[in-house]
Amino acid sequence: MGTTTIATGRLLxxxxxxxxxxxxxxxxADPAVMEHFPAPLSREQSDALADRVEEGFEEHGFGLWAVEAGGEFIGFTGLSVPRFTAHFTPCVEIGWRLARSAWGHGYATEAARAALADGFGRAGLTEVVSFTAVSNLRSQAVMRRxxxxxxxxxxxxxxxLFDDSPLRRHVLYRLHAPR
Structure with missing residues (x-):
């Protein structure tokens, strides 16, 4: 199965x-956290997502890691395989979702760098993508960093997403494995 933890300077x-x-x-359930998604999630939807995350580790050998700062769960960061078809799929995506209290500390970038290093190293990936709604400028800034x-x-x-959704248009970013 491979590694079960990755430590950075501040995060686990x-x-x-x-x-x-x-x-x-x-x-x-926080509307601010879910601003760039169709809707906040119910407890049942959130639990189902956590189940899918674990299935991803089992299926692919990588996944969306639970992230801790100071011993507290603050969200997730990691790799997943999107379950939809687009011009760039199949692919592996880097993504993150952190509690609002964890915003503005550089945690998303720090954790994503660690997850990317694991993906390019241990998992042997050659390219990773990331995408988000055009309006999600914070995530786009992480992608650039x-x-x-x-x-x-x-x-x-x-x-x-529905044709009339203001979130439907997405930007796509790419990163190739270091040589």
Whole structure:
């Protein structure tokens, strides 16, 4: 299965625990955290997402790590395989979702760098993508800090969102493995 934890200077990326589900549900229910998603998640939807995260580790050998700062669960960062079809799929995506209290500390970038190093190293990936709604400027800033590149010609309409959704248009960023 490979590594079960990744430590950075301030963070611990680890597999999920049952105790993570309550704070995960709280952050998924926060309208500010979910601003660039169709809607906040119910507890049941949040738990189902946590289940899918664990399935991803089992299926791919990588996944979305639970992230701790100061011993507290603050969200997730890691790699996943999108379950929709677009011009750039199949692919591996780097993503993050942190509690509002964890914003503005550089945690998303720090954790994503560690997850990328694991993906390019242990998992042997050659490219990772990231995408978000055009309006999600904070996540796009993280993508740029990670060294990802954006080609506007690759922007796309997310197939899981309705045509009239203000979140439908997405930007796509790419990062190739270091040589």
């Amino acid at each position: 990326l680890r597999r999920w625990r049952a105790a993570d589900r309550k704070p995960f549900a709280a952050l998924n 990670l060294g990802m590149t954006h080609d506007p010609a690759e922007d796309f309409d997310h197939p899981a």
